[in-house]
Amino acid sequence: MSEVKNKVDFIQLLGPDMSIKILTHLDDPCDLIRVSAVSSSWHRFVIEQGLCKQLCLKMFPEISGVAHIVELDNIIEPLINTLGSYVNWESLKRIHRVYAFLASGLTPMRKNCISKSISASSTDNYPEESILHTLEPGDRTQYRASYWSSKGESHPSVPETLVYKLASKLCLVTEIYVHPFQAYFQHGFPIYSAKAVRFRMGHPRHPMELESAVDKMATNDVLGDNQFIWTYTSPEFPMFQENRLQKFKLPEPVLCIGGVLLVELLGRVQKQEMDELFYICISHVQAMGRSISPEFDVKIHHPSGKCTLKYCPQIDCYVSSSTSSQRSDSSNPSRLRTITSNIMQRGVRRWEQFLLSALLGTATDPVVVDNDDQ
Structure with a gap:
């Protein structure tokens, strides 16, 4: 007692x-x-x-x-x-x-959360150089090159954006990988990387289904940035002009509410010899983390x-x-x-x-x- x-x-x-x-x-x-x-x-x-x-x-x-x-x-x-x-x-x-x-x-997991591509700010040759190719690892499929290419620009400061749908409307993202494309079929094997990269996450501004937005890819329609609300913006990361899958670790794990990822490619470093224009080309993108669905x-x-x-x-x-x-x-x-x-x-x-x-x-x-x- x-x-x-x-x-x-x-x-x-x-x-x-x-x-x-x-x-x-x-x-x-x-x-x-x-x-x-x-x-x-x-x-x-x-x-x-x-x-x-x-x-x-x-x-x-x-x-x-x-x-x-x-x-x-x-x-x-x-x-x-x-x-x-x-x-x-x-x-x-x-x-x-x-x-x-x-x-x-x-709790973080190392799994690619990107499920589909939605839109690219520009595409040089559609569908041969579509954003769809960035979903597959590697720089070639069967007998052809596999990559997305922007349109050519005379000024190197013009940015580009790639928009993706994540695996669910609730995803925990810890790091993002981007692989610049090396044109192995051009003289000198140039690498069309960006100068820097930044990431945004959020959801559509209007009550539209992302599936319908994905369907627009068939006609190469471009979705403007004003069609989304970005609830998270990462710091700006430098990108190296190297032919490898480059890792960009976010300062803290980010809970994306809405299931939309924007990859901002800031600045251009490589001219194409045949037309003297600057391009950005990406062969693969991954968003590593985990989906919180279906719970x-x-x-x-x-x-x-x-x-x-x-x-x-x-x-x-x-x-x-x-x-x-x-x-x-x-x-x-x-x-x-x-x-x-x-x-x-x-x-x-x-x-x-x-x-x-x-x-x-x-x-x-x-x-x-x-x-x-x-």
């Missing part, structure tokens, strides 16, 4: 302000989940203070437009039919769950620019059935040990997912987070 009396809850001892200051120094969402699992009072404190959302916003300021309003899919009974305090608590719990999973899911999706409301973050947990069937079995057989230690052993055999990653799902009490119903007029 004396040991119980000597135990002190530091959150109650330090008070909310100092406790928040300490807990906001945690930089791993899993640590916050573990904190919330210590006791019922700590669980409530983490949720009421929105610590998972604060951590997510600190990790990725791009989602600052996503607000605190949470709604369940309309299949579920609306919470407005219940008591006010209960409504607020259920809302806070869902915000906690959404941001906890979003933060834990936003998360985003809908952009035009023309306000507001967005709706949709969270649809895709819980593994095995994990879901194991969670249900754990709840129904919690009084059966041997059953629980069997479930734990089976999940551990399937790998640490699966085990962490199981723990996170159990701690958060994840449901399979979609959760939607809307932004407001912040």
Whole structure:
């Protein structure tokens, strides 16, 4: 009994302000989940203070437009039919769950996120030198060269742009690769690189489908920069006049909301001997990172620019059935040990997912987070 009396809850001892200051120094969402699992009072404190959302916003300021309003899919009974305090608590719990999973899911991966080409600011010979060729690695396919070429310009300062569609409307991008093209069929083997490169990410300005924009490539239509809203702009990186896949690492991982990438090619360095004009030619482009789909999706409301973050947990069937079995057989230690052993055999990653799902009490119903007029 004396040991119980000597135990002190530091959150109650330090008070909310100092406790928040300490807990906001945690930089791993899993640590916050573990904190919330210590006791019922700590669980409530983490949720009421929105610590998972604060951590997510600190990790990725791009989602600052996503607000605190949470709604369940309309299949579920609306919470407005219940008591006010209960409504607020259920809302806070869902915000906690959404941001906890979003933060834990936003870990960098090395995978090319570009899915399709949309438009190039100019093309010298279409379709032989189309932006479509930059999707394929290498500088030749079968018996012909594979690259995009701009139109020739007499002044070297004229820029060019390439626009791409990413794998989903929510992609975490860490670095971008660009490979200048070396014309192995011209005298001297000139390399048509740019002087520098810069990257923008965002979404279409108008409620148009990117698929329809991709269809315009068949007629070589050019989409103007005013048709997009760029929510991120990278620093300017120097490009070397070298025949290699050049890596441009972003200062911080960027969460692209909207799924559109713009590659700005700034300045020209190489003249073509036959016409004395400056060109930029690119053989390949990659955007390395990871897609956050299908667990998360985003809908952009035009023309306000507001967005709706949709969270649809895709819980593994095995994990879901194991969670249900754990709840129904919690009084059966041997059953629980069997479930734990089976999940551990399937790998640490699966085990962490199981723990996170159990701690958060994840449901399979979609959760939607809307932004407001912040």
